[in-house]
Amino acid sequence: MEKLTGDKTDSIFLEKEIGKESKFQGAVFEAIKYTIQGPDQCAYPREVVQHHGGCCIAAALPDGRFLMVRQYRFAVQQELLEFPAGKIEKGEDPAVCAQRELEEEGGYLAASVKEMGYVYPTCGYSTEKIFLYYADQLKRTAQHLDEGEHVKVEYLTLSEILQLIEEGQIHDAKTIILAYKIKTMREKGCRCSE
Structure with missing residues (x-):
């Protein structure tokens, strides 16, 4: 074998x-x-x-645009554009974390969430595992940002996101990987929300 x-x-x-x-x-x-x-x-x-790991969620609105967040990342000393993401609390289910982060950062709840795999962003020195999700059938609620968290919500189509990646404007690895996973799923004719 x-x-x-x-x-x-x-x-x-x-x-x-x-x-x-x-x-x-x-x-x-x-x-x-x-x-x-x-x-x-x-x-x-x-x-x-x-x-403990993290999650990243790409949430599609009915008009085809994706919810993204722009925020300053102190560790790399720059502002980044990302899909909503966050740390998994000890013992927390990754899918629950993803939905929680979508509402906290983006102000939406998702009726449909699909697991899109996981990645090890820095496997040379960290055990961090980031679970990737796709969400649609969104319902508007309100943001519930953590203390000290400051984000601006932006809405972009998948084509716009991929263009920004190709232009070197999006540097966040989990966002790049998830965007290309969604592109591949769509090219295969799969509905990401199934």
Whole structure:
């Protein structure tokens, strides 16, 4: 039987944990310095950010436009245009998180939500897993931004989003990946909301 990518127990490159030391424990993540034994039986350091994960949701309005949010991201010191997204609370279902973030940031509830897979945005040093969703059949409610959160809602068609990506105007990886997943689904003639 062929091995599947992502198998955590069976790899010729398997690295085994032989030591660990927590370096930082914050509200969002924990930084851990591991010592691992590589496939060559030698010991190596690995620094890992342990993260509960996140979600990203592309919400389509009846007119075909998608809800997006523009916000300043302090970590990269710039304003980014993104699909609504957020951190999964410990033990929270990712789909619930996605719907919560859509309402908090965008002011809409979705009657239909479809899972579109997941991505590891920085697998070289973080366990963060971002779950991707598509939503439609939206009902307008109101934004419920977190304290200190400041966003501007914008509405763009998929073509406009893809054009901005191609022009180098959208840099957020989860948004780029989700936009192309939706494009692929539509090209295959699939309704993303099924």
